[in-house]
Amino acid sequence: MKLTKVFSVGAVALVSASVLAACGSNKSGSSSSNAKQVVNWIENAEIPTMDLSKATDVTSMNQLGNVEEGLYRLGENDKVENALATKTQVSKDGKTWTFTLRKSKWSDGTPLTAKDFVFSWRRTVNPKTASEYAYLFEGVHNATQISAGKAPVNSLGVEAQGDYKLVVRLDKRIPYFKLLMGFPLFFPQQEKAVQKFGYKYGTASKYMVYNGPFVQKGWTGSNLSWKLVKNPNYWDKSAVKLKAINYSVQKTPSTAYNLYQSNKLDAVMLDSQQTKNLKSNPGYTLRDTAATFYLQFNEKRKMFQNADLRKAISMSINRKALGNALGGSNTPATSLTAKGVVNHGGQDWSDVVGDKEFNQYNPGEAKKYFQKALKELGVKSLSFSILSDDTDAGQKTTETLQSQLEENLSGLKVSVANVPFKTRLNRSTNGNFDIVVSGWSADFADPISFIDLFTSKNANNNGKWSNAKFDQLVADSKSTGNETQRWNDLKEAEKILLKEQGISPLYYKTEAWLVRPSIKGIVYNGAGLNYNFKSAYVAK
Amino acid sequence: MTKYLLKRIFYMILTLFLVATITFFLMKFMPGSPYANEEKLTPQQIHIMNEQYGLNKPLIVQYLLYLGGMLHGDFGTSFQYSNQPVSSLIAARLGASVQLGLQALIVGVILGVIIGSIAAMKQGTWVDSTATVIAIIGKSVPNFVLAVLLQYYIGLKLGWFSIAGWGDFSQTILPTIALSVGPLAETARFIRTSMVDTLSSDYIELGKAKGLSRMEVIRKHAMRNSFIPLVTLIGPYAVALMTGSMVIENIFNIPGIGEQFVKSILTNDYPTIMGVTMVYCIGLVVILLITDIIYGLIDPRIRLAGGEA
Numbered sequence: 001m002k003l004t005k006v007f008s009v010g011a012v013a014l015v016s017a018s019v020l021a022a023c024g025s026n027k028s029g030s031s032s033s034n035a036k037q038v039v040n041w042i043e044n045a046e047i048p049t050m051d052l053s054k055a056t057d058v059t060s061m062n063q064l065g066n067v068e069e070g071l072y073r074l075g076e077n078d079k080v081e082n083a084l085a086t087k088t089q090v091s092k093d094g095k096t097w098t099f100t101l102r103k104s105k106w107s108d109g110t111p112l113t114a115k116d117f118v119f120s121w122r123r124t125v126n127p128k129t130a131s132e133y134a135y136l137f138e139g140v141h142n143a144t145q146i147s148a149g150k151a152p153v154n155s156l157g158v159e160a161q162g163d164y165k166l167v168v169r170l171d172k173r174i175p176y177f178k179l180l181m182g183f184p185l186f187f188p189q190q191e192k193a194v195q196k197f198g199y200k201y202g203t204a205s206k207y208m209v210y211n212g213p214f215v216q217k218g219w220t221g222s223n224l225s226w227k228l229v230k231n232p233n234y235w236d237k238s239a240v241k242l243k244a245i246n247y248s249v250q251k252t253p254s255t256a257y258n259l260y261q262s263n264k265l266d267a268v269m270l271d272s273q274q275t276k277n278l279k280s281n282p283g284y285t286l287r288d289t290a291a292t293f294y295l296q297f298n299e300k301r302k303m304f305q306n307a308d309l310r311k312a313i314s315m316s317i318n319r320k321a322l323g324n325a326l327g328g329s330n331t332p333a334t335s336l337t338a339k340g341v342v343n344h345g346g347q348d349w350s351d352v353v354g355d356k357e358f359n360q361y362n363p364g365e366a367k368k369y370f371q372k373a374l375k376e377l378g379v380k381s382l383s384f385s386i387l388s389d390d391t392d393a394g395q396k397t398t399e400t401l402q403s404q405l406e407e408n409l410s411g412l413k414v415s416v417a418n419v420p421f422k423t424r425l426n427r428s429t430n431g432n433f434d435i436v437v438s439g440w441s442a443d444f445a446d447p448i449s450f451i452d453l454f455t456s457k458n459a460n461n462n463g464k465w466s467n468a469k470f471d472q473l474v475a476d477s478k479s480t481g482n483e484t485q486r487w488n489d490l491k492e493a494e495k496i497l498l499k500e501q502g503i504s505p506l507y508y509k510t511e512a513w514l515v516r517p518s519i520k521g522i523v524y525n526g527a528g529l530n531y532n533f534k535s536a537y538v539a540k
Numbered sequence: 541m542t543k544y545l546l547k548r549i550f551y552m553i554l555t556l557f558l559v560a561t562i563t564f565f566l567m568k569f570m571p572g573s574p575y576a577n578e579e580k581l582t583p584q585q586i587h588i589m590n591e592q593y594g595l596n597k598p599l600i601v602q603y604l605l606y607l608g609g610m611l612h613g614d615f616g617t618s619f620q621y622s623n624q625p626v627s628s629l630i631a632a633r634l635g636a637s638v639q640l641g642l643q644a645l646i647v648g649v650i651l652g653v654i655i656g657s658i659a660a661m662k663q664g665t666w667v668d669s670t671a672t673v674i675a676i677i678g679k680s681v682p683n684f685v686l687a688v689l690l691q692y693y694i695g696l697k698l699g700w701f702s703i704a705g706w707g708d709f710s711q712t713i714l715p716t717i718a719l720s721v722g723p724l725a726e727t728a729r730f731i732r733t734s735m736v737d738t739l740s741s742d743y744i745e746l747g748k749a750k751g752l753s754r755m756e757v758i759r760k761h762a763m764r765n766s767f768i769p770l771v772t773l774i775g776p777y778a779v780a781l782m783t784g785s786m787v788i789e790n791i792f793n794i795p796g797i798g799e800q801f802v803k804s805i806l807t808n809d810y811p812t813i814m815g816v817t818m819v820y821c822i823g824l825v826v827i828l829l830i831t832d833i834i835y836g837l838i839d840p841r842i843r844l845a846g847g848e849a
Contacts, residue, residue, distance in 0.1 A: 048576070049622035056577040130592040132577035135585060148588060199623050221624050222632055224706070224795045248705075251790040251799070254688055258696045258703045422572030422808060425579055443580075459582035 037243045037538050039519055040266045041531075042250050046222055051202025052184045053124040053131045058530060064184035065529035066228055066245075069212040071099055071117075071166075073532065074182040077343050078445035078525050084112070084188075084211075084235075085181075094173040094481055099166040104235040106190055107210040114160035116188035122153045123189060133185050136443060139177075141169040172478065175486055176446040183444060183528050213240045213534045224249040228533075241521075241537035257514070266516040272327020275512040283514035288340030290526030291441035291509040292333055292450065293397075295386075296463035297501075300431055303382060304463070309373035310501035311358050313435075315366035316408035317401060319359075319506060325400045326393055329512040333505035334359040336454075336494055337447040340508075340526050344487065349447055350508070353491055355498035359505055363408045370409045383413035384434035387427060390418040397437055397506070428462040436462060437506070442527040447490050448477065449527070454502055465502035548832075552825040559821045560610065560814070564603055567813050574619035574808040606814065615818075616811035620804065626815035630797065634819065636706055637789070637796035641782030643712060644719035649774060651720070652727025657766075659728065660735035661758070671728060678725025684787040687718035691791065704793040715792040719785060723777050730773055734766040768839050775831035779824045 043059045052064050071085040082088075087100040104112045124131045125146045137143035141157025157169035170177070180186055193201065193209040200207045205219040205226065213234050219226035225248040230240050250256035253271040260268045260283075270278060278284055295313070297304035304310065319332035331339055334354035342349035374380065386401055388394040398416035405414050419427065428436050440460075442449040452458060455474050456466040470493050477489035497503065515522075518539045523532035572578060573586055573595075581589070590596040594605070609616060615626035659671035695703035695714060702711040738744060739762055747757040784798025797816060804812035 046621075048620055051622055054622040056575075127588055127592060130589050132575050132581065132589070135581070148584070199617075201623075203621070203623050220632065222621055222629055222795070222800075224793055248793065250704075250793060252793075255691060255704045255791055255793065258691060262696055262699070262703060264703065420806065422570065422578070422806070426571035429583070440579075460580070 037241055038246065039242060039244075039533070039536065039538065040246045040248070040264060042256055042265055042267050042269065043247055044249070044251065044269060046224065046249055047219055047226075049202050050205075050208050050216070050219070052187055052189065053120070053129050054202065055184065056132045061184055061529060062531050063216060063228075064187070065212075065531070066214050066533050067208075067210045067212045067216050067231075068184060068187045070181055070184070070187035071101075072178060072182040073534065074179070074445075074523070074525055074528055075532070076523055078179060078182075078528060080178045080182060083182075088178075095170045097168040097170070097177065099168070101164040101166060102235060103164070104211060105233045106193075107215050107231055107233050108190075108193075109233060110190065110192070111163070112188060112190075112211055113163040114166040115163070116190055117166050118158050118160050119191040119194075120187065120189035121158050122156050123194065124185060125156055126153045131185075133443075136180060136183070136185055139170050139172050139174045141171050173481060175478075175483075176444055176448065179444040179446060179528065213237075214242075214245065236534075240534060242533060245533060260514055260516075266519055268514050270329075270512040270514065272329070275327055275329045278512075278514060281514055282517050285513045285515045286329060287511045287513055287524060288331075288338065288526040289441060289509045289511055290338045290341045290445070291439055292336060292338040293437060293439045293506045293509065294333070294336065295504040295506065296428070296433075296436050296438050296461075297465070297504075298431060298434055298436075298462070299464045299466070301384070301434055303373075303377055303384070304434070306373050306376055307500055308369045308376060309382070310504065312366045312369035312373055312409060313405060314358050314501050314504040315360065315362045315369065316405050317504070317506070318361040318404055320361070321404070322397065322400045323507050325396045326507070329510045330507040331510050333507045334498075336497060336503060336505055337450045338442060338508045338526065339510075341442050341445050341450075342447055353447075353494040353498065355495065357499070358501055359498060366408055367410075370412070374411065381411040381413065383415070385415040385417055386435045386437065387417045387419065387424060387433040388437040389421050389424050391421075394418055394424075394437065401437075429459075431462065431464070433462075438462065438503075439509070441509075445525065445527040447494060448474075451490060451494055451497070454497055463503070465497075465500075467496060467500060467502065470496045470500075470502070548829055552829065555825055556818065556821055560607065560818060561603070563814060563817045564606060565599070567808075567810060568599055568602075570805075570808055572808050574810060576620070576807065610814075610818070615815035618804075618812050619809040620807055620812065626811045629800070629812065630815055630819055633784075633795055633797040633800050636794050637784030637798060638782045640712060640715055640719060640788075640794065640796065641778070641780075641784070643716040645723055645774070645778055645781050647716060648720035648723030649727050649770075652724040653731050653770075655724070656728040656731025657735060657758070657763070659732045660739060660766075663736055663739075668732075671732065675725040675728045675732075678721045679729070681721070683718045683721055683785070684791060686721055687715065687788055687791045690714045690718055704791070706792075706794050711792075715788050715794060718791075719781060719788055723774075723781070726773060726777070727770060730769055731766055734769050735762055738762045738765045764838060768835070771831055771834050771838065775827050776824070779820070779827050783820050783823065 045057065045059050047059050047063055048057055049055050049060055050063060052068065055061060055064060069083045071083060072080045073083040075081045084101050084104060085099045086102045089098040101114055106112055123129055125134050125137050125143050127147055127149045134147045142151050142155045145151035146153055146156055159167045161167055188211065190209045197207040202208060204221050205216045208216065210216065210231055213231060214228035215231045217227050217229055227247060228245040230243055231237065234240060253269065253274055256265060256268040257274060259265040297310055299305050323330045323332055334356060335350040337349050337353065339348055339350040344352050386398050388398045395418050398418060402414045402416050405412055424436070427433050428438065440450060440453060451474060453460040454465060455461065455471050473489045473493035477486045477493065480486050480489065519536060520539050521536040523535065524530060575581060575586065575589060594602065613627065618624045618626050618629055621629060655671045655674060659668045662668050691703055691714060694700050701713050705711045744757055744761055747761050784796040786798040786802050789796040789798050800812065801816040804816060
């Protein structure tokens, strides 16, 4: 009925772009809230919930990460810093973790204890809660069985010893366990509040209780503006410099940019046209989103079992041209694990494992591999279809791929299918595609959150690519207690995946922003919690 | 009259029931689940979630449960906004859309009537041509283009009104203008045509011959008869405007219902889809009824009760 209007959003962007272009350069205004320690921030969507057991989206996570706090807080480059935990002991086998908690308070003045963690974790894995993120508890003793309704909730491997000691038992070693503890899903919840507010818990600012650097005010459930103000009960309140963060939801980039220019907003995310026009603006900032887009080949189709064909396809793709077609802020990808997720020995993980041979545009080699593949398959020509979303980006991706592949590989016929997001997911899961453009964003800053996807049995391995050596390495990385060994296993595994073209990486999603230069000290991480405002301030 | 109304109300309820049924089953044919995190959930996990929400029950059972809930005024809780009742979600969002829609309708129709009438009276002159050009531009320029231009030049460059937001009246001015252009153009076009027709009819000549002044003829005879086609036009227009425009709401950051509806479809938020569809549908049938009643009032030739009275 109103669906046609969705498509005019693209037109809005186009119109606004031409308006901006017509007006030439736009001066960026000087900062309005100078030294007032108030920031006007943007979100792209409404808050769906403040119930941390139920939140799945970026907006909710950003709120929760600033109004609540767990054992750790993630600093620059996902560095784990003590928050409510003051001391952490890990048993030799890595399966028992003992956290000593500091004394701290909820915003209503009640003391926060280890029992609040136990309550929160049990609530999340309880199948009645229907948490969409409960799977991240996998590995905590009994979590999976509890979520499946096969074990009682109180058998979860978490226990409060007195008020300030929390003991966690794991079924297996979780190498990235500390990172998880900085993710809002593992934060404490106050039983009293959950009981008192009932089904209203987390549906508005007033139906919540907070323990983070800020408390939330004025969110009524689905409105478009609210604020965070400094929490006077926060244990480390002297470190919090901002008095308030005013949030508003902005869905049209041109509106957001107009507001930025008139100093009503201090940050805006740019669309592709704005990105091209505003690269020299002093506030221009690129954000790695910890997301990679890649091709999956359906290996139920005989032709895609042929690695030479997959390589030929990959080497025919000019990823830089694809990035330009998509707006210019995305980065060409050579690895599955997104850029900016993991820093490994001073080097970005994507550079450590990135494959420069098959994920590089090389039409000459591509032709050779294609001829080889045709011979091996015993055919003279091939045709397949590429499936992607019906969004602007999805359509530009398939168009570009279609023309690049057909141009570089003679004897190849490519058709495209652009379908709504949910349909794409559905067809991916059912294996109803030849090649599909998929995207994945990391839940936590560890390569395993990407690599795990392509083990033979993983539900997200839609193409059913399978490699015994790869599976073994991933399994080894999970069982070894040796840190160096683990990294080596992961490194080798991802290299195999890329060399074999089990998937073909296209680009890392990078967002272009304008952020008022006077605002300092914001900690941004692509994976886990995006924005941490605890130490942010407005420079004089 | 009472008999007519009862009959109409019976048909309205029947319409609502059919719309609810058809929408329910069409909606269930959409692929995917209502879970935001669907891409990361395994089929087993989705199965567990479906059990929690009763989504694995046979379709007909889900349908009967849904109808039962709706009869009690319970539309269920939203999936996009965890635990929020759909009724309160709609209540919180509908107000802004209705206010904006009404403002745009009033402004558009009044200006449209004025422009159309002037054009008809000055038929064939430059005034008429100008009005026609306005109507064509208004009809062919999409409202979001105008919205972006208004926002940039009047909001940002001149700073006369807020760029975006919702709260005080001044923030409604730019979106009202943007939204009113459509009805303005349409009304002007209709009024002009219908008034030109009326002005050339015999009874107008008679009025003039009776010695009535030109303004009196137009006010008492021409206007009233020219308004009849307008009523047909305004009814559905009112519904369309008041149910919100996703694009205009997004451009001006208005917490309206338009975008919610589109988003609920894209995310398979079943209870919200049903809730908003039913509210739209109720709005439409009620306004159509009102339109028919108004018809009877302004045109005595149309008798609601027909020959049975």
